[in-house]
Amino acid sequence: MKRARLYLPLGIFLTIIAFGYAGFELNDPHQLPSALLGKPFPEFSAPLLAEPARVVDRQVLLGTPVLVNVWATWCPTCKAEHEELMRIRRQTDLRIVGINYKDQRAKALRWLADYGNPYDFVLQDLDGGLGVELGVYGAPESFLLDAQGRIVYKRVGDINPRIWRDELLPHLETLEVGSVSADLR
Amino acid sequence: MIVELGHLALVIALGFSVLLTLSGLAGGATGHQRFMAATPSFVAAQFVFIALAYATLTYAFVNDDFSVAYVAANSNSLLPWYYKFSAVWGAHEGSFLLWTLIMSSWTLAVAVKGRDLPDTFLARVLGVMGLLSFGFLSFMLWTSNPFDRLIPMTPAEGADLNPLLQDFGLVVHPPMLYTGYVGFSVAFSFAIAALLSGRLDTAWARWSRPWTNIAWAFLTLGITLGSWWAYYELGWGGWWFWDPVENASFMPWLAGTALLHSLAVTEKRGAFKSWTLLLAITTFSLSLLGAFIVRSGVLTSVHAFAVDPTRGIFILVFLFIVVGGSLLLYAARASVIRSSISYQFFSREAFLLLNNILLIIAMALVLLGTLYPLAYEAVTGGDKISVGPPYFNAGFVPLMLVVAAALGIVPALNWKRTSAARAYRQLRWVLAASVVLGVAVPLLASGVVRWQIALTLLLAFWIVGSHLLDLSGRLRKGVTRIPLAYLGMSLAHMGFAAALLGIALTSQLSVEKDLRMGPGDTFVLGEMEFEFIGTTQIQGPNYTAQRGTFSVRDGTTRFAMQPEKRSYLASSNVMTEAAIDAGLLRDVYISLGESLGGGDWAVRLQIKPFVRWIWLGGLMMALGGGLAIADARYRRLRKRMIAQNLAAA
Numbered sequence: 001m002k003r004a005r006l007y008l009p010l011g012i013f014l015t016i017i018a019f020g021y022a023g024f025e026l027n028d029p030h031q032l033p034s035a036l037l038g039k040p041f042p043e044f045s046a047p048l049l050a051e052p053a054r055v056v057d058r059q060v061l062l063g064t065p066v067l068v069n070v071w072a073t074w075c076p077t078c079k080a081e082h083e084e085l086m087r088i089r090r091q092t093d094l095r096i097v098g099i100n101y102k103d104q105r106a107k108a109l110r111w112l113a114d115y116g117n118p119y120d121f122v123l124q125d126l127d128g129g130l131g132v133e134l135g136v137y138g139a140p141e142s143f144l145l146d147a148q149g150r151i152v153y154k155r156v157g158d159i160n161p162r163i164w165r166d167e168l169l170p171h172l173e174t175l176e177v178g179s180v181s182a183d184l185r
Numbered sequence: 186m187i188v189e190l191g192h193l194a195l196v197i198a199l200g201f202s203v204l205l206t207l208s209g210l211a212g213g214a215t216g217h218q219r220f221m222a223a224t225p226s227f228v229a230a231q232f233v234f235i236a237l238a239y240a241t242l243t244y245a246f247v248n249d250d251f252s253v254a255y256v257a258a259n260s261n262s263l264l265p266w267y268y269k270f271s272a273v274w275g276a277h278e279g280s281f282l283l284w285t286l287i288m289s290s291w292t293l294a295v296a297v298k299g300r301d302l303p304d305t306f307l308a309r310v311l312g313v314m315g316l317l318s319f320g321f322l323s324f325m326l327w328t329s330n331p332f333d334r335l336i337p338m339t340p341a342e343g344a345d346l347n348p349l350l351q352d353f354g355l356v357v358h359p360p361m362l363y364t365g366y367v368g369f370s371v372a373f374s375f376a377i378a379a380l381l382s383g384r385l386d387t388a389w390a391r392w393s394r395p396w397t398n399i400a401w402a403f404l405t406l407g408i409t410l411g412s413w414w415a416y417y418e419l420g421w422g423g424w425w426f427w428d429p430v431e432n433a434s435f436m437p438w439l440a441g442t443a444l445l446h447s448l449a450v451t452e453k454r455g456a457f458k459s460w461t462l463l464l465a466i467t468t469f470s471l472s473l474l475g476a477f478i479v480r481s482g483v484l485t486s487v488h489a490f491a492v493d494p495t496r497g498i499f500i501l502v503f504l505f506i507v508v509g510g511s512l513l514l515y516a517a518r519a520s521v522i523r524s525s526i527s528y529q530f531f532s533r534e535a536f537l538l539l540n541n542i543l544l545i546i547a548m549a550l551v552l553l554g555t556l557y558p559l560a561y562e563a564v565t566g567g568d569k570i571s572v573g574p575p576y577f578n579a580g581f582v583p584l585m586l587v588v589a590a591a592l593g594i595v596p597a598l599n600w601k602r603t604s605a606a607r608a609y610r611q612l613r614w615v616l617a618a619s620v621v622l623g624v625a626v627p628l629l630a631s632g633v634v635r636w637q638i639a640l641t642l643l644l645a646f647w648i649v650g651s652h653l654l655d656l657s658g659r660l661r662k663g664v665t666r667i668p669l670a671y672l673g674m675s676l677a678h679m680g681f682a683a684a685l686l687g688i689a690l691t692s693q694l695s696v697e698k699d700l701r702m703g704p705g706d707t708f709v710l711g712e713m714e715f716e717f718i719g720t721t722q723i724q725g726p727n728y729t730a731q732r733g734t735f736s737v738r739d740g741t742t743r744f745a746m747q748p749e750k751r752s753y754l755a756s757s758n759v760m761t762e763a764a765i766d767a768g769l770l771r772d773v774y775i776s777l778g779e780s781l782g783g784g785d786w787a788v789r790l791q792i793k794p795f796v797r798w799i800w801l802g803g804l805m806m807a808l809g810g811g812l813a814i815a816d817a818r819y820r821r822l823r824k825r826m827i828a829q830n831l832a833a834a
Contacts, residue, residue, distance in 0.1 A: 007516040019556060
């Protein structure tokens with residue numbers, strides 16, 4: 001009995017490792033990670049951060065390709081990512097829509113005032129309900145949608161110059177977004 | 186050419202780590218004098234070559250050698266010279282080189298300081314540490330070589346060090362943190378050596394205790410510095426975020442704190458032997474798990490290092506071998522341990538057991554919160570979930586309140602059994618005074634009593650009061666010399682009270698306001714008046730900045746504060762450099778947002794009472810850990826062992 005008990009820590013550790021490994025496989029950045037890939041962006045209704053009285057739905061994402069970026073003020077990586085989003089905003093025609101995820105409105109507005117606003121508009125997701133729909137693990141995450149609202153690319157983690165060059169640009173070229181490629185090759 | 190020498194030095198160090206592992210473990214197992222005698226020289230050689238590699242990378246940074254990919258990505262010719270030294274550990278590859286350098290330094294320290302240990306035991310300890318070094322060095326050479334070149338596409342200029350990291354905090358935070366992380370490998374190696382030898386008495390605990398203390402002190406200091414750095418450098422005044430990287434350092438700290446206390450019981454009373462072995466293994470395993478979480482990209486969303494799946498797999502396999510192997514060894518060998526001592530519920534042993542239980546629950550809570558998203562995803566086949574500060578706070582806060590309540594009783598406790606009546610007599614006035622002060626202080630200071638504040642004040646007074654009472658009692662009884670270890674313990678416990686107080690008061694009493702201010706505007710927040718004078722353009726070494734000037738009036742005193750908005754030239758990053766007027770009772774924190782045109786700025790004003798106490802408490806805990814190892818007892822122990830060795834010879 002006593003001997004068996006001594007194996008308990010080993011058992012716990014192996015369980016953790018198994019989950020770590022499974023999570024690792026699922027999160028392998030070389031695999032395309034989302035079950036939503038190639039599927040339409042889910043239906044939703046959410047208030048705008050700027051005017052919480054106005055509730056919008058999936059329609060607002062249609063028409064042209066759009067980059068949907070999940071962010072929050074509690075996420076340090078979002079801050080690192082912010083510069084790159086600002087650069088994309090300045091230098092391209094790509095529409096960027098934010099989802100402010102599990103955050104406080106005052107803090108989010110302050111963030112945009114402090115660091116600049118790269119978004120066409122920002123959806124408010126106070127309780128993370130929209131995040132669950134989208135399978136968001138944390139922040140930041142980004143989805144690239146085509147003009148019909150289909151998810152063509154998903155990124156878990158920050159968008160940085162390398163991701164922009166190696167992953168987003170090639171997708172954008174096939175989607176033929178205006179001045180993107182001309183400016184940024 | 187120099188850079189290639191650095192790479193070569195790493196390869197040679199890898200060779201020595203293999204020799205060290207073989208000679209140490211074989212020497213320990215066979216008792217062969219030749220093997221054991223060679224072991225320390227392999228330790229020294231390994232250290233020299235890793236130090237050489239480290240010096241080479243520093244050389245490349247100082248000389249702006251942008252043909253080295255790592256230098257090009259993390260430096261710039263305009264970067265101030267002192268940051269070129271610290272930029273070496275500004276990203277994954279270089280920081281891991283620092284990690285291995287620290288690992289080899291600890292190994293060297295054990296080889297030098299441990300000369301008086303039994304030969305076979307020391308050989309085994311060094312062998313185990315060599316094996317760990319071998320793992321770290323292989324990881325670096327195969328997946329994270331900091332010496333990779335960018336040839337022929339050598340950039341003319343580097344991308345610059347992340348501006349967040351161009352700061353004194355980063356200069357000191359990682360080395361302290363890694364010294365702590367890796368320092369737990371000593372206790373781990375002592376435990377493994379004890380298991381290998383089958384000599385599971387209390388000797389290994391006695392030997393490893395000072396090493397554990399010092400590693401713990403460094404980790405405490407590292408975490409404290411990290412929190413302080415986040416507070417003033419991230420620009421929004423937060424000091425703890427419960428993100429996986431922070432948790433990665435916090436879990437070994439919690440387990441290490443449990444280990445410190447459990448080692449005390451094992452050494453002094455011979456109890457908890459099996460449990461202490463397990464904790465020594467667990468603490469270092471959590472350091473490794475932290476490295477896996479931070480560097481593998483499993484939890485991509487919030488960590489700072491670049492993602493590379495081969496790294497994750499490597500660390501996972503390493504973790505599997507090292508931790509799995511250790512726990513298997515533990516399961517196979519620890520069954521021979523018999524504890525024969527007994528103690529009553531109201532005793533030091535029982536309270537140290539309580540301490541261990543609470544700390545391990547807290548650690549498990551953090552571990553679960555950090556890994557739950559992964560587990561959930563694995564079980565559901567891809568569904569994702571997130572866990573945030575509400576989860577951590579909900580579990581953590583009550584646990585720490587129980588810890589605090591128990592901590593106040595500690596000075597009244599004896600080993601084996603304590604008379605409850607006597608403890609009550611000793612502490613009743615402290616208890617009464619804490620209750621009164623807990624209510625009276627907030628009432629007198631502000632006229633309002635919030636129960637959260639009253640409770641925390643009560644607990645803080647309770648801890649500090651009972652420890653001070655005991656110290657003064659000892660002095661009165663004519664004890665001229667209080668052991669440094671006891672003083673260290675008291676200081677660390679009072680540090681816990683200080684941190685508790687800082688956390689509670691700053692969470693409860695901070696005020697902040699965001700507003701638009703133009704030159705000449707004033708605003709009253711709390712009891713202070715803020716006047717915005719205006720901004721001026723200034724030029725830094727590698728950035729330009731708008732520097733705002735505020736005149737702040739606090740009662741009758743008036744002082745200036747100057748927050749900055751910096752634009753870094755190479756990366757075009759914009760950084761908010763907050764202005765902080767620091768004080769023991771409160772910090773005033775001003776950050777400059779966006780320029781709104783016409784000389785107007787978005788401004789954030791914050792007053793954060795007692796926030797400094799959080800780090801003050803951390804410093805006290807670290808200092809307490811440091812004091813404990815300076816205790817004369819360890820020098821006496823050393824003399825005795827030398828005498829024994831001489832007698833044996």
